[in-house]
Amino acid sequence: MTPLGRALAERIRSEGPLSVEAYMEACNAYYYATRDPLGAGGDFTTAPEIHQMFGELVGAALSDVWVRAGRPDDAVYAELGPGRGTLAEDALRVLRRAGFAGQMHLVETSPRLREEQAKRLPGAKFHDELGDLPKSPLLLVANEFFDALPIRQFVEGRERHVIIAGGGLAFDRDGPIEEISPARDAVTTQLAQHLAAHGGAAIIIDYGYCRGEQGDTLQAVRSHAFSYALDHSGEQDLTAHVDFAALAQAAKIGDVQASRAVSQGTWLETLGIGARAMALAAKNPQDTDRIAAARRRLCDEGEMGQLFKVIGLTGKGWPAVAGLGA
Known part of the structure; x- marks a missing residue:
């Protein structure tokens, strides 16, 4: 058992069973505070680390909506959970070319x-x-941020907990599972309140579903492979699929508009990743195969293209994000 696992076991002995929400929150707080989880030497790789095209197209979408909103000079770039900063670097390169001179604000713990x-x-x-x-x-952009926020799980209406059994950690009940995430709803509502009061646009990208599907989606990733969620507590990434319908509902504040959710692959292709890939390959013919492979990984249905979804939120008077109509 890991150091955090031992601490959580002691907490259970002292306070009683931990909700899945409390377990996930404790594990991810410890995990992200103690390591860089990204890249070949970490546990997982996010889209911005795959190729610059991803961040550039996010930047192009933000540039476009900023220009159509009248180029407000008090706008700022913001990112939730910005990883190594790769997405911000690529997106801002495009934004700066469009004339955006605003500050950069990163929400990172x-x-x-x-x-x-x-x-x-x-x-x-x-x-x-x-x-x-x-x-x-x-x-604002949030790429693979919401999936790491804690969830609650219920089996036949009873909340699922983590207990001690057989000398280790175990779930107290199994069966058909329903998931909700008050933490995600709270962040989305707070973001929508900001957009309602001050304007702007937000792009949320994550893996998940669009129509309120249910089931057990809690998962752990360690060294680029799936692992059991109750093993290696605090030393692996815990996530769950994002309910985009719930995000859209939580964003219904004032005149804030939530777009439909579309697949990442569809969105990137709509924004012109094909043309961007061709342009990059023409300038760097030695990288043609790598660029093509990156496009497939980002867009193909069997890769990230279908599992990952994109939704846009916009404040009053702001146009919809390109590729994400109402």
Whole structure:
């Protein structure tokens, strides 16, 4: 049992069974505070790390909506859970070319990841939570942020807990599972309140489903392979699929508009990843195969293209994000 696993076992002995929500929150807080989980030497790889095309197209979408909103000079770029800062670097390169001169604000609680972000993104301003962002229009992106927020699980209406059994951690009940995430709803509502009050646009990208599907989606990833969620507590990434219908419902604040959710592959193709791939290959013919492989991984149905979804939120008077109509 890991150090955190032993601490959680002691907590269970002292306080009683832990909800799945409490377990997931404790594990991910410890996990992200103690390591850089990204890349070949970590546990998983996110889309911005696969190729620059991903961040560039996010930047192009944000540039487009900013220009169509009238180029407000008080708008800021913001990102929730910005990883190593790769997405922000690529997106801002495109935004700057469009004339955007706003500040960069990163919501990040991991000291290790903040170090990486600060190296890559000089001048970035760091915040512990969404509510600390400036009261300005946002050009915000959250890529693989919501999946790590804790969920609650229920079996036949009774909440599922983590207990001690057989000398280790175990779930107290099994069966058909329903999941909700008050934490995700709260963040989405807070984001929508900001957009309602100050304007802006947000792009949320994550893996999940669109029509309120149910089932057990809690999963762990360790060294780029799936693992059992109750093993290696605090030393593997715990996530669950995002319910995009629930996000859209939580965003219904004032005049905030939530787009339909579309697949990542469809969105990137609509934004022109094919043309961008061809342009990059023409300039770097030695990288043609790598660029083509990256496009397939980001867009193909059997890769990230279908599992990952994209939704846009916009404040009053702001146009819809390209490729994400109402």
